[in-house]
Amino acid sequence: MLHLRAVCPPEQTASALELLRAHAGTAHLIVHRGAAVAPEGDLIEADVAREAADEIVDALCALHLDRTGGITLEALDTALSDAADAAEEAAPGEGADAVVWQELLGRTGEESRWTATFQAFLAIACLLAATGVLTDSPVTVVGAMVVGPEFGPLAAIAVGAVLRRWDLVRRAATALAVGFPVSMVITGVVVLLGSVFGVFEPGTIADNHDVDFIYQVGAASFVVALLAGAAGMLAMTSAKSAALVGVFISVTTVPAAGYAMVAAVAGRWDRAGYSVLQLFVNLIGIVLAAAIVLILRRRKQRSGALLRPLSRG
Known part of the structure; x- marks a missing residue:
């Protein structure tokens, strides 16, 4: 699983939440209204199956959150949750085989x-x-x-x-x-x-x-x-x-x-x-x-x- 954090302008929060709620590979969806200070907005958090992460990030980028807010991903070593298990089961493919292209770009760019x-x-x-x-x-x-x-x-x-x-x-x-x-x-x-x-x-x-x-x-x-x-x-x-x-x-x-x-x-x-x-x-x-x-x-x-x-x- 990966933990996703998205800083979202208030006017885009509903669309982002709808997108994440609809995706089978999402679990533990949380929204903090007005929590983001710079840039100002709402903070959305979710745990996503690795095999679904690239698709989800692309959809959030289509809402321009990468420009008007921010999107971060970090690996979760352990997730004890039936909801997380269900998300991984519902997401197609295997997590070990999935490519998260934005993660790959960030990693190779740094190195x-x-x-x-x-x-x-x-x-x-x-x-x-x-x-x-x-x-x-x-x-x-x-x-x-x-x-x-x-x-x-x-x-x-x-x-x-x-x-x-x-x-x-x-x-x-x-x-x-x-x-x-x-x-x-x-x-x-x-x-x-x-x-x-x-x-x-x-x-x-x-x-x-x-x-x-x-x-x-x-x-x-x-x-x-x-x-x-x-x-x-x-x-x-x-x-x-x-x-x-x-x-x-x-x-x-x-x-x-x-x-x-x-x-x-x-x-x-x-x-x-x-x-x-x-x-x-x-x-x-x-x-x-x-x-x-x-x-x-x-x-x-x-x-x-x-x-x-x-x-x-």
Whole structure:
């Protein structure tokens, strides 16, 4: 279940209440007359089944509550109520399979920005990957995969492209276009300084075969990126967010960026070039698969909406 709060101008309250009361996926409908201060109006609260949330939010937006008032959603971990059970039973589909598009837009929009925190995580991840390459440690490389924050902007690009939110696409693309080069430069400088002071020996990568998979780009790399992108978007659009960890440790994005800089410092430009290619192959594959998943889920959700009534009947 999701808890919905809507700040509503008094003249729209009756319409909003009628809409929510009529929908089978709504429970625990409450109205606080005159409770909203900024903007002024009434506060409407309701618990809605996740599979009905997107339809309900769209209907409230059709009343322009997103402009004249405000609509918020938050997840409910526990709801002990026969009315809530009945709403979930009456709402078509399964909650874990439902996509709440406004929630998805908000989530990916928040994770798509180039910020100091995003840059710090990406730089640390690239440094971890470089350390794993230098020490021939696949475990450290996997740790770098988990730390890397790049899936957020990649998912945002897919969501923005499918929903035609080009502002989201530009913001996410900027985060990647700035974040990766800056992180790679930082990594290169650290590796170079480490080699000067005898902390690292970049030339050892010639014998570090346990991490050769990072720069060995091929058809399998693209297939893995497609599968990871599909799994990642399924996790983001459902209640299976724990699966994202598996996505993080499936793709060779951050490791490729780290390996490229180690190889460059070592003078192995062939491996550096292949690593950069590996990075781009994975980035493109993830976005492509994520977009395909979104298109298919949106088409399925729209076709389902055409076949079911809005009313409780």
